[in-house]
Amino acid sequence: MLRSNLVRLGALDHLCVLTVHHLATDFISFQIAWAELAMLYDGLDSGRFPSPAALPARRVHYPDFAVWQRRWLTGEVLENLVAWWREQLAEVPRDLDLPTDRPRPAAARLRGGQRKMAVSRRLSEG
Numbered sequence: 001m002l003r004s005n006l007v008r009l010g011a012l013d014h015l016c017v018l019t020v021h022h023l024a025t026d027f028i029s030f031q032i033a034w035a036e037l038a039m040l041y042d043g044l045d046s047g048r049f050p051s052p053a054a055l056p057a058r059r060v061h062y063p064d065f066a067v068w069q070r071r072w073l074t075g076e077v078l079e080n081l082v083a084w085w086r087e088q089l090a091e092v093p094r095d096l097d098l099p100t101d102r103p104r105p106a107a108a109r110l111r112g113g114q115r116k117m118a119v120s121r122r123l124s125e126g
Helices: 027-045 062-072 075-088 121-125
Strands: 002-008 014-020
Touching: 014 027
Parallel strands: none
Antiparallel strands: 002 014
């Protein structure tokens, strides 16, 4: 769900690479986390060790939002949203008929996979 790498480009140059699956975070949450990471890095870069307590306090935490949303998504609001989505998705086929290179199995296996490969230094530097 989350992968990070810190690559040393030179004695004082580094590159931080974060890969986050869309199920692990949303865009706004990622922006907040990235801004906080940048604040902590700036503190380290300036020679003073930053404390996570120095980060700005969140005005709203996720459980607060979830409670608010659950209370809001009731009655007419919920009915209107469900009706809107039913209308939007009315013409969408249940199964997508996409061309494949082999027949689809009768039951989904839901098995993912990985492909590892080596990249030459010349290619990665390029």
